[in-house]
Amino acid sequence: MVIPVHDVNPARRTPWVTYALLASNFVVFVVLTPGVAGSLAGGSDLADLCHLQAFLDRYAVVPRELIHHRMPNLVPTGDTGVGPQGPGCVIGAPGYDKSPELSVLTAMFLHGGWLHLLGNMLFLWIFGNNVEDRMGHVRFLLFYAVCGYAASYGFALLNADSGEPLIGASGAVAGVLGAYLVLYPKARVWVLVPFLIFLPLRLPAWTVLGMWFVLQAVYSSGRGVTDAGTVAYVAHVVGFVAGMLLAWPLRRGTPPPPEPRGVVFGRRARPGR
Template identity: 85%
Template sequence: MVIPVHDVNPARRTPWVTYALIVANVVVFLSMPGMAGSVAGDSGLAQLCHLQVYLDQYAVVPRELIHHQMPRLVPTGDIALGPQGPGCVVGPPGYDKSPELSVLTAMFLHGSWLHLLGNMLFLLIFGNNIEDRMGHVRFTLFYAACGYAASYGFAFLNDDSSEPLIGASGAIAGILGAYLVLYPKARVWVLVPFLIFLPLRLPAWLVLGFWFALQAVYSSGEGVSNAGTVAYAAHIVGFLAGMLLAWPLKRGTPPPPEPRGLLFGRRARPRQAW
């Protein structure tokens, strides 16, 4: 796995929507029950019960989205002592939920600091150029469209699942797909774990193509132990949706600047004129 840290592809305008999305994701994460103190491991049973209530209301549930089968009993946030010890009390939902709107709200929810920071890193590195090419309004619509495509694609493949689906990964995967179409030759600085983190500058087509290939492998359950907890299929659908939506813009997209200086961690030699 490679970790991107910077791309050599300056934007012409300030990516206000990208910055706003990052701020919104962080604020929503900090407002989720128990998430602000998750680094210190401060997550008692009461917080877990309240978090479950929060996710039931705002996360995407494939069964609800595809079949509109709303649950009759959900956690209420209260705790009761049962035969096997304390647990979350269940009861009728105390809220009205729109499965279609939950796709939008779920795009701002994350399950951990690692989940949040990983998504925001990819959004910061690759989102600014896509917003620069599309403009603020079209980029906002593009981001939402990729998120919806990813959620619906995953839900159709798992239509009987009642597990909540959260995260901005599907929408951000769409940004990666668009970047691959529009800027395949742009150089991306990455860290490659090889005894130490080795810095390399690689073409975007290699970095993003490798990322997509990993998602395809992981979605099949190969090479990863927690394949059931990560919606890799949503990443794939979002990526393909981003490629499709960005394709009409490919012809009019100016190429990224030719990088100079360091190449693969070493200073490149100047070219000789013939």
């Protein structure tokens, strides 16, 4: 798996929506998500875990709620207690009204950990600015939301009886990657390839993003991974395809990215190099 770090494809305008999405995801994770402060301090106790479970159950997508439009009678309350099997989280009647459809939107800003957050934001940072540049601010924001909804509903339809929360910006970001592949397939992307050490290479976007999509499709079938049940690879595939389809009408009017010469790992080389 290659790690993208920079694309050689300057944007014409400031990607304000991309910046706002990046900032919002970090704020929600660091400030609003229970237990993050404890993990930064070196660990989380049972109370933090129970608060996190209740938080996710309220604001994350739960496939069976989304498909059947039915709230469960019992949910985590965020409190701790002692049961027959020892300390644990208290389950009780929900003290709130939840809209399963709106939870698709709120779930796009929730992440399960730093690696989950940073991975999604890295891809959004590298590829989001050019897609926003081509679509415009308002259309890009709507596009991002539509891809996120398509990814969540696609996953939920295939897992209609699942009670596990679905969180993350992965589906929407996958849509951005699909759009970038359609609009800028020949743009050059600097990547790090792990081979004893991290080797920097400059590859065309169709290679980097095409490889990413193939891996997600393989993983979604349960092959090659042991955690296929905890990562929503199907949502990545659906979001990517939705992004490609939505961006396809813009393909003909998209100018090709510049191909600057004398660039060394994203920087202009000195004369004579």
